[in-house]
Amino acid sequence: MTTQTPAPATARTAVRPNLVRDSRNVLVRELRPVLRDPFTLIFSLVQPLVFLGLFAPLLIGQSGQPAGETLQWFVPGVLVMIVLFGTGATGSNLQYEMMTGSHERTLVAPLSRSALLVGRALKEVAPIVVQAIIIVLIAWPFGFAINVPGLVAGLVMLAVFGVGLGSLSYALALKTKDREWLFWGVQQTLIFPLLILSGMLLPLSEGPDWMRAVATVNPVNWVVQAERALLAGQFAGPEVLWGAVAAVAVAAVGLTVGIRGMRRSS
Incomplete structure (x- = not known):
């Protein structure tokens, strides 16, 4: 009499x-x-x-300075504008995934909840770098001077800042969920004061005292000033230090809030 030994069950390796x-x-x-x-x-x-x-052209005409000098002041603000408007709206993509059920399917996948936020936030770096380089190259023939080391350092700062803003945008999308109107209402309410109070388009030196006081606590203002210094090849100024602090602080707060929101997502 022979005894049949059952075949060993295939062990399934859990993906951690x-x-x-x-x-x-x-x-x-x-x-x-x-x-x-x-x-x-x-x-x-x-x-x-x-x-x-x-x-x-309006700024060039009003300032009376050569076009190159005016562009040296204006173009860095445009680069920060790309980050502000681009990453500030990325949460709408996540909101669309939540409304269609795609986001819920990723939540049950064997993935780290933190990675779902970090990976999305890092994705914002590529468009920021590509678009910033295109804007700089377009401004170059009109007198904008390109300082390569300063441009590289400026792109790094913009990337860090963009990761933070993108994370905050995703956190807002997680909070508002299927209320798309609420997401855009909050986003638009915050983004335009941040833009105007950063001196991005117009200098704040001629503005009222209260506006200059508010600008001192606006992280976008410090990033704009740092970008102007870096793209001019000035690395040792206090603007660069404060801009770096502002970018890192926004990234830290954004990732912390965004990861917490993603972990609580259902």
């Missing part, structure tokens, strides 16, 4: 969440639509190009 690996996977997933349809990246340049083409 890993922040670095999962963030990379989410980053690749988020970048694929951008690579497949780069027109969205180009279309998002319309607004900064309008400001560069229509607002800059």
Whole structure:
């Protein structure tokens, strides 16, 4: 009499969440639509190009200075504008995924909840760098002087700042969920005061005292000033230090709030 030994069951290896690996996977997933349809990246340049083409000539005419000097002041503000408007609206993509049920499917995947936020936030770096370089190259023939080390340092600061703003935008989307009107209402209410009180488009030196006082606590203002210093090749000024502090602080707060919101997401 022979005894049949049952075949051993195949052991299933559980995939454990890993922040670095999962963030990379989410980053690749988020970048694929951008690579497949780069027109969205180009279309998002319309607004900064309008400001560069229509607002800059007004500043040049009013200042009475050479076009190159005025562009040296104005272009860094346009680069920060790209980050402010671009990353500030990215939460709408996550909100769309929540409304269609796509986000709920990713929540049950064997991925770190933190990576779902970090990977999305890192994805914002690529459009920021590409768009900033395009704007600088467009301004170059009109007298804008390119300082390569300063430009590289400025792009790094913009990337850090953009990660923070993008994370805050995702956190807002998680909070408002399917109330799209609320997301855009809060986003628009915050973004325009931050823009105006940063001296991005017009200098605040001639503004009222209260406006200058509020600008001193506006992190966008410090990033704008730091970008102007860096793109001019000035690395040792206090503006660069305060701009770096502001960018890192926004990134830290954004990632903390965003990760907490993603972990609580259901």
